[in-house]
Amino acid sequence: MQSALTPAGIQASRILDLWHLTLAVCCVVFAAILLACLIAMMRAPRANRATPADLSAVGHREPRVRFWVVAATGVSTFLLFGLVLADVLTDRALSRLPVDNALRIEMTGYQWWWQVRYANDGDAPGFTLANELHVPVGRPVVVSLKAADVIHTFWVPNLHGKKDMIPGRDATIEFRADKAGVYRGQCAEFCGYEHALMAFQVIADPPAQYEAWAARQRQPSIAPSDDIAVRGRDVFMSQDCARCHTVRGTEAQGTIGPDLTHVGSRQFIAAGTLSNNRGNLAGWIVDPRALKPGTVMPPTRLPPADLQALLVWMETLK
């Protein structure tokens, strides 16, 4: 689920091919050098400190040793040139992935979570969510990368290598998922306190399934249907939650924290740290810093009934 050795897209498999080639060349050279060392050690006679130093080479050439050193250097240089060529060709192929008709997403790194904005797709409007990326299998994806505070790095090893998100600079990464599945990504550039707990999911679905998901995401949140959910929504609006979070379709329009319009549909909360279930969500709301020390989210003490209502409402936000 987070490995460069099991690629699920064309970019990652191109890199893996280059990896196999480089590994093979390096192993052969490594073995040859060790073997030469070993033979040298086995064949050389033993000596001690009193053995007179052999000065026969002083002022003379040693043509045999010289031949082998020159030959070994020549072979190494030749192999290195081959590897440079393979590197450059792979690099070109990576940067020339056809991206007509690509799905365009903008991702912004925050300390320590990810904001995901889908651009308009044809006539369909864009939408925003957090810490989760859904992509259709077989369609190229162009992610433009931004950083809100410090440098972060976008990295989903099963799909592609990394790309830095640097404040004040624009970058994009292009990839294509060729196999359906869930792939984990993680911030790779040290970004402070909770660098370790800054992950996200890429969910590659068959195109029809993806379209259905995207259509749901474009909708505003579902209006609460029963009393307890209504109460939960009111708790959300009356506490500090709405100051930082947006829930489209309500008056909560905060932009400091993740968009929670469809939080109930996500697999994880707290940037890939906790699986999304009622217990974890409750713990996260009451005391987030116990679960993810250093997080910006403040603790919120709620009476048990209010907390229950809030959780019920949030679970309906599918």
Added chain:
Amino acid sequence: MSEAPLTDGPHASPEVRDALAKTWSDPPGFIGMLSAVNHKTIARRFIVTTFVFFVLAGLLALAMRTQLARPDQRLIGPNLYNELFTMHGTTMMFLFAVPVMQAVAAYLVPLMIGARSIAFPRMNAYAYWVFLFGGLLLFAALAVNTAPNTGWFSYVPLAGPDYSPNKGTDIWAQMITFTELSGLLEAVVLITTIFKLRAPGMSLNRMPLFVWATLVTQFMVIFAMPAVMLCSTALILDRLVGTHFYNPAKGGDVLLWQHLFWFFGHPEVYLIFIPPLGFISSIIPTFARRPIFGYPAMVLSLIATAFLAFGLWVHHMFATNIPELGKSFFTAASLMIAIPSAIQIFCWIGTLWTGKLNLRVPLLFVLAFFFILVMGGMTGIMVASVPLDLQVHDTYFVVAHLHYVLLGGAVFPLFGAFFYWFPKFAGRLLDERLGKWQFWLFFIGFNVTFFPMHLLGLEGMPRRVWTYPHGMGWDGMNFTATIGAYMIALSVLLFIVNVVKTMRSDERAAADPWGAGTLEWSVPSPPPPHNFDAIPVVHGRDPLWEPSAQPAFVAGLAADAREVLVTSVLDAQPDHRPMFPTPSLWPFASAVATTILFIGSIYTPWAIVWASLPVAVAMIGWFWPSRGENRLAVARERRP
């Protein structure tokens, strides 16, 4: 003063020898300790200090490995963990790896080139004190809980004023100023020593390869270290004075930091790696009982490595958005640097192949180099490739790679060097049996620790994470790595035990216990304060192996004054004989004043203004000529 001046020479009386020893000794007592300028005294302190930092940084690493032994562990929280890896990297790079190589060179180079002293002995002492105070500052910060926590590379904006408001980063940046000042001064000292103080006859093409390696390295120091002083100073200005060098909102650039830092940071790897190439080129001939094969190729390889090292810093930045073509250039340059290293490895194998082997502990450490460094070189070829680096950059693969290169390329040969030259450092031979235990524990422990990290990186584990979730497939390899880390710790402990045990024994080493061929083995172990009773004349590359030729010595330098022989740069022809400075408290006082300036400037920019006064006073004291010395010098002048 005296009517017939006391002069040295090959057949000098014991009286002359005593006078020489007395002249070149450091004064006794506590004040004498602070005034010492003898290169062996200073270098010994320097080596011990860097070794203490090595052990401290190793303990920090052990704490990190303990935290990472199991998933979701909470022994160490994120803040402390970030401090630990920052301190580990910073200490190993700035307080151990680069300075220890300079320290060993400051001890050995004068002995290898037949000199009585290092050039600028007071500056050498000053460089040590500055280094010591810089290192103490960093660890004092850890002790009072304001250690830096933004990594040894301190990338902005994370290390900038907005995201690291505490003093830790300021202390980090000023520690850079301390250590780089010390490093630059040592470079000047060593280059001058090598160029001007070689024994007559030791032309450049007869210099031992370790001296060549030192020379090349110190030139790299002079070109690389200003870049990091520049970028850390700009960081301090951003943090303390409100400049915007790195603030994109005000027209600064975040990538500027990375370019400047790695323009230093990559050559730094070679500052650490080239001196050990010199250790190896000293150890292999002695234990293969023949001169090195391919001396000219070795020298040219060292120089080529030094040049190429400045052309590959961008391979630390492949994941940024710099243009493709530029990246391909840096891939090619990074692969090219493998060629000079390969040439040296092939020449060493050629030397071993045609030699007769005396398999002792120093040689074991060198043979480990062949395994570990070559593997690190292979992974280096991988991280030099843009596509592969995009996957493995900032993962445990790179952690594995850099430890294979730095431990295999520097620490293993360094331990070999400690075993080899210990008689010269301390007059005794280290215990061979304990040495073998240490070697095997270190070798196995090292591979157990770092080999699994290659796989961890490929399996997606990023660097600099204080914890990781269960179920990623990383648990077993992390646990293995932690076991290996404890094995390494045990092996270092064995080394310390070995040193303590040896220092307590009465058994003294002979002048030349290995049957080696270079000049340092012609003097007693440990060498007397003046190193050589008479300055040797050199007729070949391995003077102790080659049949003696005449003249064997020069005579006539003062025995009762610090007179040295200066020779020409290329052919080491005798040139003139200046007087060298005597022990003095002023370098220490200047270092204290400098420390006040540097630390003060963390808190207020006015410290630069006011604290420069004591620095000026101390340095005036330092350079004030003494009447006695003047008189001595005038008395020795001979007019044509």
